[in-house]
Every structure is written in C-alpha cells, then in structure tokens.
Amino acid sequence: MATQSPVTxxxxxxxxxxxxxxxxxxxxxxxxxxxxxKIGLMYIGYALFFLVVAGFEAILMRIQLAIPNNxxxxxxxxxxxxxxxxxxxxxxVGMPILFGFGNYLVPLMIGARDMAFPRLNAxxxxxxxxxxSLLYFSYLGGDGLYGAGSAPDVGWFAYxxxxxxxxxxxxxxxxxxxxxxxxxxxxxxxxxxxxxxTICMRCPGMKLNRMPLLVxxxxxxxxxxxxxxxxxxxxxxxxLLDRYLGSHFFDTQAGGSAVLWMHFxxxxxxxxxxxxVLPAFAFANEIIPVFSRKAIFGYxxxxxxxxxxxxxxxxxxxxxxxxxxxxxxxxxxxxxxxMVIAVPTGIKIFNWLATLWGGKIRYTVAxxxxxxxxxxxxxxxxxxxxxxxxxxxxxxxxxxxxVAHFHYVLVGAIxxxxxxxxxxxxxxxxxxxLDEKLGKWHFWLFLIGFHLTFDFMHIxxxxxxxxxxxxxxxxxxxxxxxxxxxxxxxxxxxxxxLFVYNMVWSYFKGPIAxxxxxxxxxxxxxxxxxxPAYNFATIPTVESxxxxxxxxxxxDPDTRYE
Amino acid sequence: MSExxxxxxxxxxxxxWKLPSRGIVGMACLILAEAxxxxxxxxxxxxxxxxxxxxxxxxEVLTLPILTSICLLSSSATVHFAVSALHAxxxxxxxxxxxxxxxxxxxxxxxxxxxxxxxxxxxxxxxxTNLFGTTFYSLVGLHASHVIVGLFxxxxxxxFSLRGDLTSRHTERLEVLSLxxxxxxxxxxxxxxxxxxxxx
Ligand code: HEM
Ligand SMILES: [Cu+2]
Numbered sequence: 049m050a051t052q053s054p055v056t057x058x059x060x061x062x063x064x065x066x067x068x069x070x071x072x073x074x075x076x077x078x079x080x081x082x083x084x085x086k087i088g089l090m091y092i093g094y095a096l097f098f099l100v101v102a103g104f105e106a107i108l109m110r111i112q113l114a115i116p117n118n119x120x121x122x123x124x125x126x127x128x129x130x131x132x133x134x135x136x137x138x139x140x141v142g143m144p145i146l147f148g149f150g151n152y153l154v155p156l157m158i159g160a161r162d163m164a165f166p167r168l169n170a171x172x173x174x175x176x177x178x179x180x181s182l183l184y185f186s187y188l189g190g191d192g193l194y195g196a197g198s199a200p201d202v203g204w205f206a207y208x209x210x211x212x213x214x215x216x217x218x219x220x221x222x223x224x225x226x227x228x229x230x231x232x233x234x235x236x237x238x239x240x241x242x243x244x245x246t247i248c249m250r251c252p253g254m255k256l257n258r259m260p261l262l263v264x265x266x267x268x269x270x271x272x273x274x275x276x277x278x279x280x281x282x283x284x285x286x287x288l289l290d291r292y293l294g295s296h297f298f299d300t301q302a303g304g305s306a307v308l309w310m311h312f313x314x315x316x317x318x319x320x321x322x323x324x325v326l327p328a329f330a331f332a333n334e335i336i337p338v339f340s341r342k343a344i345f346g347y348x349x350x351x352x353x354x355x356x357x358x359x360x361x362x363x364x365x366x367x368x369x370x371x372x373x374x375x376x377x378x379x380x381x382x383x384x385x386x387m388v389i390a391v392p393t394g395i396k397i398f399n400w401l402a403t404l405w406g407g408k409i410r411y412t413v414a415x416x417x418x419x420x421x422x423x424x425x426x427x428x429x430x431x432x433x434x435x436x437x438x439x440x441x442x443x444x445x446x447x448x449x450x451v452a453h454f455h456y457v458l459v460g461a462i463x464x465x466x467x468x469x470x471x472x473x474x475x476x477x478x479x480x481x482l483d484e485k486l487g488k489w490h491f492w493l494f495l496i497g498f499h500l501t502f503d504f505m506h507i508x509x510x511x512x513x514x515x516x517x518x519x520x521x522x523x524x525x526x527x528x529x530x531x532x533x534x535x536x537x538x539x540x541x542x543x544x545x546l547f548v549y550n551m552v553w554s555y556f557k558g559p560i561a562x563x564x565x566x567x568x569x570x571x572x573x574x575x576x577x578x579x580p581a582y583n584f585a586t587i588p589t590v591e592s593x594x595x596x597x598x599x600x601x602x603x604d605p606d607t608r609y610e
Numbered sequence: 611m612s613e614x615x616x617x618x619x620x621x622x623x624x625x626x627w628k629l630p631s632r633g634i635v636g637m638a639c640l641i642l643a644e645a646x647x648x649x650x651x652x653x654x655x656x657x658x659x660x661x662x663x664x665x666x667x668x669x670e671v672l673t674l675p676i677l678t679s680i681c682l683l684s685s686s687a688t689v690h691f692a693v694s695a696l697h698a699x700x701x702x703x704x705x706x707x708x709x710x711x712x713x714x715x716x717x718x719x720x721x722x723x724x725x726x727x728x729x730x731x732x733x734x735x736x737x738x739t740n741l742f743g744t745t746f747y748s749l750v751g752l753h754a755s756h757v758i759v760g761l762f763x764x765x766x767x768x769x770f771s772l773r774g775d776l777t778s779r780h781t782e783r784l785e786v787l788s789l790x791x792x793x794x795x796x797x798x799x800x801x802x803x804x805x806x807x808x809x810x
Contacts, residue, residue, distance in 0.1 A: 164632040240639040244632050252627040274639060278646035285647075286654065286748065295737045295744035297654060303663045303741050312650060 082166035083581055084155050087173050089477065091148030094177055095141050096548070101184070102136035105129045107541055110501075114534035116522040126518035127201035132183070134204030135224065137458070138320065139231045140180040145466055146327040147238045150266045152477065154242055156572035156579060157260045159251025159588045164244035168237055176234030183227035186220055200224035203516070205317065206287070208298035208309040213291055222291065229284045232277045239270035239277075251571075253590040257351075260570045260593070261344060264351050265330035268358045269323050275362060276319035283312035307372055314365035322361040325457065326354060328465035329396060332418055335472050336400055338568045339415040340407025343594060343606070346399040353392035353399075360389050370441040379438040386436035393429055397422065412566075413487035417468035420495055424460030428453060431506070446516075449509025455502050459540075467494070467547065474551070475561030479577040483558060486550040490543050497539025504532045569594035633786040641793045644756075648797055651752055652804055655745040659809055662740035668809045671733040678721030679802055682757075685714035686795040689764070689788045696771075699778045705771040711791070712768055715761045722754050746805065753801050756794045763787055 069077075078086060109129050112120045121129065151169065155162055163169045186199045200220040202210045211221045246259070246267050286297040287309075296302035298309045337344045344350065366374060366382040374382075400422060409415065431453040435441050444450065467490070474482045508526040520526060564573040574596055575584055592598055592606035660667075692707035726747075729735045737747040767784060770776045776784070 165636060236643050240636055240643070243639050244636045247635050248629045248632045250629060270639075271642075274643040275646050278643045279650045282647040282650035285752075286651075289737070289744070289748055293737050295748065296741055297744060297748075303658070303661050304744075305657070308654065308657060315650075 080170075082162075082170045084151050084163045084166065084169060085477075085579060085581075085583075087169050088148045088150075088152030090173060090177075091144045091151060094180065095145035095148060098136050098140040098180060099145075100544070100548070102133050102141060103541060103544060105133040105136070107537055109133065110534040110537040112518060113520075113530050115531070116520050116524075116527055118519050121518070123518045124201065127203075127516075128199040130516060131200050131203050131224070135183065135200070135228065136180075138204060138324070139228055140176075140183065142324045142458070142462065143231065143235055144176060144180075146269075146324065147235065147242075149331075149469055149473070150242055150269075150327065151238070153473070153572060154245055154263055154266055155249065156575070156583055157263050157570050158246060158249060158254050159571050159584065159590065160245060160249035161583050161587070163241045164248055165241050169241050172234040172237030172241065174234075175237070176231045179227040179230030179234065182230065183223060186223035198223075205313050206309075207313075208304075208306040209300055211287060211291070212299060222288075225284050225287055225291075229281060229288075232281045232284070235273055235277050236281075239273035242266050242270045251587050251589060257348075258590060258593050261333035261347065261350055262330040262570075265326045265333065265354050268354045269326045269330075272319050272323050272326075272358050272361070276316050276323060279312055280316035283309065283316070286312075307369075310369050310372065311366070314368045315362075318365040318368065319361050321454070321457065322357060324462050326357070328421070328462045329354070331465045331469040331472070332400060332421060334568075334570065335414050335418050335468055336403050338472075338566050339410045339412060339418075340404050341410075342403055342407045343597075344399070345402035345405075346395075347593065349395055350399055353395040356392040357389065360385065360392070364389065364436075367436050367438075367441070370438040371445040383436055383438050387433060390429065390433060397426060412471065413482070413484055413491055414468045414471035416488070416491050417464045417471065420491070421461050421464040421468065424456060424464065424498075428456035428460055431456065444509060446514055447509040448505050448513045448515060451515055452502050452505035452509060455505070460498060460502065467491075470547075470551070472566070473572075474554070475565045476572055476577045476579070478555055478558075479561050480554050480558035481561050481565060482554045483550050486546060486553075490547045490550065493539050493543035493546065497536045497541075497543060500536025500539060501533050502536075504529050504536070508533075564596070567600075569597045571595055574599075631782055633782055634789065637786045637789045641789070644793070645797075648752065648800070651745075651749045652800060655749050655804060655809070658741040658745050662742045664740045666733050666735055666739075666742070668742055668746070668805075671729060671735055672806060672810055673725075674806050675721055675725060675802075678718045679798065681714040681721075682718040682798055683795055685711045685718075686792050688714065689791050693781065693784050693788050696776065696778055696784055697781045701771065701774065701776065704776065704784075705768065708764060708768040708771055712761060712764050715757060715764065719754065719757055719761065722750065722757075749801060749805065753794070753797055756797070760787075760791050760794050764791065 078090065081087065108121060109126065112118050112126060151163070183200075198218050198220040200206075200223055202216060202221055202224065206221070206224060209215055211225075246263055250259070286295070289295040290297050290299060290304075296304040298304050298306060300306055333344055333350065364382055364386040366378060367386045370379055370382070431449070435444065435450065435453060471482055471487055474480070508529045511525060511529075513520065513524070513526050520530075561577045563576050565577075566573070571588060571590070572579070574588065588595065594606050598605035598607060688707050688711040692704050692711060695701075695703035695707055735743045735746075737743050764787065767776060767787060
C-alpha cells in the first residue's frame with residue numbers, strides 16, 4: 049500500500065526538494081506564507097491545540113459532575129469552564145479545522161495552484177488565530193490563573209441580559225465578544241476565498257458537475273457562512289455598542305429585548321451546526337467511495353440535498369427557543385421546518401449506504417471512523433427529530449437530553465469524520481502514513497468512550513437533570529449515570545492523546561506514503577506527497593468526475609458513462 | 611500509457627475554458643455578507659419602532675433628507691459612467707466622472723453630519739437617549755461608515771486616474787469598486803424607506 053503506484057508516477061514528475069533550513073528561516077517562512085497548504089496546516093495545528101485545551105476543560109467539568117455535592121471547582125469556575133469549552137469547541141476547533149482542510153484540499157482537488165486571494169487567506173488565518181489567543185488571554189486577567197481569572201462566564205450563547213454591564217462587570221464578556229467577532233471576520237474572509245476559488249480557478253474541463261463532492265460541499269458551507277456568520281457579527285457589534293456606548297439593544301430596563309438577542313444568536317447558531325456538519329459530510333463523500341471501490345451513488349442527488357440542507361437550515365433557528373414562549377404559530381412553523389431537514393439528510397444517508405452496498409470494503413481506520421459516523425449521525429438525527437416536536441421540547445429543553453443530542457452530532461458525527469479525514473489525508477500532507485495499529489486503538493477506545501459518555505447522558509436528562517448545573521444532590525438517582533458518563537470522558541481523552549502521539553510519531557517514523565497510497569481518484573492524489581508549493585508541475589485537464597480512475601483504467605473510463 | 615495520460619494532462623489546450631473573474635465573484639460574496647449584516651440592523655430597527663419608553667420620537671425630529679439622497683443615488687450613475695469611460699479608453703472623462711462621484715458622495719456625507727449635529731445639539735437625541743436613538747444611530751451610522759470607506763477608495767482611484775496610472779487594463783478593478791458603490795446606494799434606498807418613510 050505504501051509503494052508509489054507506477055501510474056501516478058507518470059502524472060507528476062515534480063521533485064520535492066527539501067534542503068535543510070535554519071529554525072529562524074523556517075519560522076519566518078511559515079509566518080509570512082501565503083501558500084494555501086501551509087495556511088491550511090496552520091489552521092489544523094491551532095485547532096488541534098485548542099481541541100486539547102477544550103477537551104481538558106471538558107474533563108474538569110466531568111470530574112466535578114462525577115459525584116454529587118462535589119467541590120472540585122467553584123460554581124463560578126464551572127460557569128467559566130462550560131463557556132470556554134463551548135466557545136472554543138465551536139469557534140476555535142470546529143471552524144478552523146474544517147477551514148484548514150478546505151484550504152488545503154479545495155485548490156488541489158480542482159487542479160489550481162493556490163486560492164483566489166492568497167494574501168486575504170493569510171490575513172483570515174491570522175485574524176482567527178488572534179481571536180483564539182485573545183479568548184484565552186482572558187484567563188490571565190482578573191484574579192489569577194487557576195479557573196478563577198476573568199474568563200467569560202456567560203455561556204457560548206451569551207444570552208442577554210447576562211452580558212449587560214450590571215451583570216457582567218469587568219471585561220470577561222468583552223473578551224468573548226471580540227474573540228468571536230475576530231474569528232467571524234476570519235471565517236467570512238476564508239469563505240469568500242473558497243467561493244472565489246471554486247468558481248474562478250478550476251482547471252480546464254472541471255465543470256461544476258465534475259467537481260468532487262467535497263468541493264461542492266465547501267461551496268455550500270461557505271455560502272452559508274455569509275448568511276449565518278454575518279448576523280452574529282452584527283449582533284456582536286450591537287452588544288459592543290450596548291456595553292461601550294450605552295445603547296439599549298438588549299437592555300430590558302430601557303425597553304430592549306433579551307429575546308431579540310436569542311433570535312439573532314440562533315439565526316447564526318443553528319446554521320452554524322450545519323456549517324460544521326457539511327464538511328464532515330464532505331469527508332464522508334470522499335472516503336466512503338474510495339474504501340468501497342465504487343463511485344459515489346447519486347452524485348446529483350447528493351449535491352441537491354446539500355444545497356437543500358443549506359436553504360432549509362436557515363429557517364429553523366427558533367427550535368432553540370421553544371421554551372421562551374413564542375406562541376403556537378411560531379412553534380408549529382419551526383417544528384415543521386425542522387422536521388423537513390430530515391428529508392435531504394435521509395437522502396444523504398441512503399446514498400452513502402448505497403455506495404457501501406456491494407462494494408469491496410476496506411476497513412482502514414479512516415473507513416472505520418466513517419462507518420461509526422453513519423450510525424451515530426443517524427441516532428443524533430433521531431433525537432433531533434424528537435426535540436423538534438415542541439411539546440416534547442418543553443419537557444426536555446435545557447436538560448441533559450439536549451446536551452447528549454448535540455454532542456452526538458458534534459462528537460459522534462463531526463469529530464469522527466475529522467478523525468477519518470486525518471487518517472485519509474495525513475499521508476498527502478506529510479508524505480508519511482499514520483500508524484494503522486495505533487489508529488485502531490484510537491478508534492476503539494474513542495468509540496467505547498463516546499458511547500459510555502453520550503448514550504448514558506440521555507437518561508439523567510429524561511430524569512430531570514438540568515443543563516449548566518455545577519453539582520447536584522445525591523438523592524436524585526443520577527449518581528451512577530453521571531459516574532459512567534464521566535468515566536467515558538477519560539476513554540475519549542486517552543484515545544485523543546494516542547491520536548496526537550500517532551501524528552507526531554508517524555511524522556518521523558511512519559512509512560513513506562507515495563503519491564497515491566489509497567488508490568484514490570481525485571486530483572490531489574496525482575501530485576507528490578507532500579505537494580510542492582505550486583501543487584502541479586502542469587495544470588491538469590479533466591474529462592470526468594474521477595480523473596485518476598480514467599487514467600488508471602483506460603479500458604473503462606468514466607467518460608463513457610457521461 | 612500515452613492515451614491514459616491524456617485524461618489529465620492537456621492534449622487539446624482548451625481555449626474556450628473561460629471562468630468568471632475573481633474580483634467580481636469576491637465582491638459579490640462580500641456584498642452578500644454585508645447585506646446580511648445590514649438586514650440584522652434593519653430588523654432591529656423595525657422591531658423597536660415605537661417601543662421607546664421616552665421621547666423624542668422619529669416623527670418629532672426626523673426630516674426627509676431628499677436632496678442628499680438624490681446626490682447619493684445619482685452617484686451610482688456617475689460611477690457607472692466612469693467605468694464605461696475607462697473601458698472606452700477615455701481617461702480624462704473617467705477622472706471627471708470619478709471626481710463627480712466623490713463630490714456627490716461627499717455632499718451626502720456632509721448632509722448626514724449636519725443632520726446628526728442637529729439631532730444631538732438641538733433635539734438632544736443620542737445613542738443613549740432611547741431605543742429610537744440606539745437603532746437610528748447604529749443603522750444610519752453603519753451605512754455612513756460604508757460610504758466613508760467607499761469614498762476613500764473612490765478618491766484613491768481618482769488620484770491614480772489623475773496621475774494617469776489608471777488605464778483600460780484596470781477596468782475590471784474599477785468595476786469591482788463600482789459594484790461596492792452600487793451596493794452602498796442600494797442599502798440607502800432601504801434605509802431611507804425604513805427609517806424616514808415607514809419609521810416616521
Ligand atoms: C447536523 C448537525 C447538528 C448539530 C451540530 C446540532 C447541534 C445542536 C446544538 C449545539 C444544540 C444545543 C443548542 C443549545 O446550546 O441550546 C442543538 C439543539 C437542538 N437540535 Fe440540533 N444539531 C444538529 C442537527 C439537528 C437535527 C438534524 C435536528 C432535527 C431534525 C436538530 C434539532 C435540534 C433541536 C430541536 C434542538 C433544541 C433543543 C433545545 O434546546 O431544547 N438538530 N443542536
Ligand atoms: Cu438548531
């Protein structure tokens with residue numbers, strides 16, 4: 049598997065020359081780079097760093113909740129922990145890691161030499177990275193380091209009037225606002241770049257209907273960023289005006305409305321989860337076919353479903369607000385529109401299953417994570433449908449059932465596909481294979497940990513355990529369940545550390561990957577690993593959706609079926 | 611093998627492989643994002659109409675900015691003429707139209723400044739006064755900040771044009787800038803309707 053396939057050696061004769069470099073020269077090169085691959089890798093590196101940080105915060109919370117009446121952290125520190133955990137995971141792990149892969153892969157997959165606006169690309173990265181640093185800088189302020197700094201404590205949704213000056217004196221809320229605002233600006237810049245790149249930089253023959261599905265999904269995701277992240281930016285400008293210029297947008301004393309903030313936040317917040325999950329779908333669309341040895345089933349339906357999800361997801365935000373009291377009309381509308389999402393999502397799941405059907409499946413680690421994703425995403429969708437029925441939501445809203453539901457998506461679907469993407473593209477990015485044996489350990493430990501934590505978390509929710517409490521009494525019957533949930537978190541943590549270890553170890557010791565270790569079909573595998581600065585010695589021309597298949601199977605090219 | 615290589619290495623250089631220009635697509639995306647920001651501010655404005663606890667009300671203090679609006683909207687036409695002139699290679703005409711655009715935009719901005727001065731010092735309306743002040747200054751201010759950015763870039767283009775550095779090779783860049791300016795004007799139409807017509 050690790051040998052250079054003779055066919056792809058023909059494709060690109062580029063020699064990756066790497067003369068030894070001084071440390072400072074290397075540093076300077078990375079800091080000033082405008083190369084989409086280096087920027088992609090920097091995004092990924094910084095997201096992984098924050099993944100470990102936010103994971104650590106999760107562990108602290110689970111230690112606190114493992115037993116009743118625990119005093120491991122103070123209530124105040126607990127509020128800060130869940131705020132920082134949620135904010136970090138969404139804005140400084142999910143978004144950058146997905147945009148990191150997008151940055152890296154989109155130009156390669158469409159046969160381009162770089163993004164449309166390389167300098168804007170670098171700018172977007174540094175702005176987002178600065179936002180992340182700013183968020184954590186807040187831990188240094190106020191009254192000390194350990195969990196008690198002036199880190200934000202208003203939740204990742206920053207509901208009004210918690211964020212008003214009277215309830216949130218000092219600067220913790222400003223750190224939150226500015227950090228997220230900066231990351232939003234960076235995301236909008238990157239999304240703009242991805243759209244311009246896919247529309248304007250495709251190599252000859254790469255018509256829209258021949259683009260890899262990953263590129264399609266990144267296109268839809270980026271369009272969603274414009275219409276979803278911008279409202280959050282607007283709302284944050286309002287919040288800053290309230291806090292600094294004394295305006296009254298969310299000031300209930302002066303007639304302002306706290307519910308308006310909720311609307312603005314969730315107009316962003318709900319599409320955001322699809323901005324995160326569509327790239328996860330994108331990875332599945334590339335990985336599942338290659339390891340089933342079949343072309344993806346229903347390419348046009350997949351594209352249509354993604355665009356459909358993009359549109360529908362913009363009209364469902366208020367299912368996060370059923371318990372606010374919007375009235376029966378609004379509740380019914382948002383219940384129905386939420387349920388409609390199940391249709392395009394179902395189409396996707398069936399197409400993945402049809403791709404697997406009758407395929408010659410290779411259970412590499414990337415494929416194992418993808419199969420885990422399919423099951424877990426299905427379950428998460430089912431609990432989502434349950435929550436979208438507003439009477440049901442009145443019972444379980446703001447309980448641990450909701451927490452279990454969205455972690456099923458965020459971890460069980462999105463993080464699983466991020467892991468899969470690492471196992472699949474790491475060889476391209478570094479030229480070395482990740483160790484499959486360690487990878488299998490990673491997979492099984494993580495899978496066990498995930499199900500211990502999040503399967504069991506549904507039950508205390510049904511039994512009435514509310515979200516965001518820092519401790520509970522022993523007589524509620526949640527004790528054992530919380531203990532199991534917490535122990536699962538440790539499995540996940542160990543598995544993640546194993547994964548990080550694998551990446552470091554494989555970088556130095558992993559077997560050489562060659563240009564095309566998986567015998568795949570899209571253009572990124574036609575250049576050497578890692579690709580040189582200019583990607584392709586000659587800009588390719590494509591005639592079908594699977595150019596490398598055509599190349600390797602001249603007797604049966606895809607072009608015949610078009 | 612040679613036949614196989616053909617699948618991805620150009621064999622008949624595709625001459626008719628034309629893709630849209632990056633600048634226009636990039637600007638269209640920016641406009642989409644900016645439009646979403648404006649929509650949120652407009653929604654907040656409409657949501658808080660008539661919900662102020664204290665005065666003054668819009669009806670008491672706002673006057674229709676007819677003249678300055680006409681100036682701003684006609685600057686959309688002048689910037690369009692500037693692009694056409696550059697396209698036709700008429701550089702000095704282009705400078706003239708650009709200068710006119712900057713002038714018209716400047717008048718609009720001066721009008722806003724005067725209006726705000728009047729509101730603050732005569733009517734005592736600031737961003738802290740009530741919900742009307744809050745939403746009015748933020749929405750109109752957001753638009754005005756876009757006018758300032760646009761004027762700055764148009765003025766730069768004017769300087770380049772006067773120095774003769776702006777040639778028909780740069781038509782597309784000027785076109786991108788003019789797209790932004792059209793957008794700023796279009797937003798003003800909405801703001802005008804919502805704030806001055808509907809809101810009064
Ligand atoms: C596709 C990826 C998805 C992600 C990442 C996701 C994530 C989330 C998150 C983070 C929350 C909690 C928000 C909070 O802090 O209150 C949530 C709640 C909710 N989700 Fe999802 N979700 C996804 C899919 C779905 C689907 C497919 C449905 C329904 C068909 C759904 C229905 C709901 C409902 C109704 C709530 C509100 C529960 C409540 O707050 O009471 N979600 N989701
Ligand atoms: Cu939602």
